Amino acid sequence: MSVRPLPLEWVRAFEAAGRLGSFIAAAGELSVTQAAISQRIGHLEERLGVRLFLRKPRGVTLTVEGEAWLPHTTIHLRAIHQSADDLFGHGPRQVIIAASASVVQTWLVPRLTRVQTANRLEFAFSTMVLEEDYAKGSGIQIRYGSGPWPGYRAARLFDEELAPVAHPDHSHGDWRAKPRIALSGPRLGWAHWGGATGPTPHLRFDSFIAALVAAEMGAGVMLASLPLAAESLAAGRVVRLDAHSLRPPESYWLLAPPDRCSDARWRALTDAFCESSGE
Incomplete structure (x- = not known):
């Protein structure tokens, strides 16, 4: 059975509520009322002919059908936002990078001209030293280690020597x-x-x-x-002073949450800053 086109605002309401686990949180993210979220999801369930959420006295939970559909909506809504940014320059042009002052001065700054002009980006650097400072961050980061880096796009800046x-x-x-x-x-x-x-x-x-x-x-x-x-x-x-060198597996990595960095922006950043033999 074919399904009529779904209003995007209904799908966005479902995706936000499913991802956040709350109609209230979804309303805050989308800047609408909780009643509007509930109404849109109700219309969506009626159109699809399935229950997407179980309403409980203390909140909502996804049904089996809702859990199955949620990752598809998240992926495709993210793709819409990223394609708009890639094609039309929508979204903030400023890129905030958290990194140690040493890496900013010796590695990133000398390579800024590779990425600034062509991509019309504005950079702001936040110099951080302590590991817990990085853990608090949610944007683009430069971290030292060998990974893995769950929840982030990751590209090694260079092979350490x-x-x-x-x-x-x-x-x-x-x-x-x-x-x-x-x-x-x-x-x-x-x-x-x-x-x-x-x-x-x-x-x-x-x-x-x-x-x-x-x-x-x-x-x-x-x-x-x-x-x-x-x-x-x-x-x-x-x-x-010596031809001998150490080549540890650890190095500096460029990290970015997928939902905070479009594909085109990630390519621009890795092309400019990464000179490693692998990711």
Whole structure:
């Protein structure tokens, strides 16, 4: 039996109520009254000839039919919104990215010209350091690790590689005897450097960019992320001291909730910022 076209406002009411588990919450999201949500869903159930919700004294729950249909409506409504954004530029043009100041300065900012002009995007950066700060966020994030990242689109920025770097003055003689700079955080450190012995680090930083600046100023030898230190290396402010390197599975990842980032915007961001061999 064919079904007549369904008014989009009815479908949106069902999808919001089913996803949020509440007519009241759906009314708040769609900026209508609870009575309007109930009425639209009632019309929809009448048109389809099935019950989509079980009404209870303390709320509503989806029926078997409602549970089966909900993911289809969510996917297709999301596709409508994303296609409008992709084709007509609807939606906010500002992109807010939460990332450490070091990643913003050494990796993201040098690549902004790849994405800003062609996609007419405006960027705002929120620098975050603590893991719990990331957990609170709901927008685009840069996080360090190896995944998995449930609930997010995910693309690795680069394949991590670590090696000793220092001011050119430290390249003379045995660099292993030079003062060492340590970096707090999740990445591998001097203890993982091939079992090599050396002086105990006398400088420790919780920021990659601060440690890199210290190395540029001649304060010691840093076990640096070569991708993040690429501009400093190219400019000769630091030099690589050893051909050996560490290649951990962890790296920085670009993450975005699917419903907060359209397909076209995600492609623009990954094309600009990601230079990894895989996702």
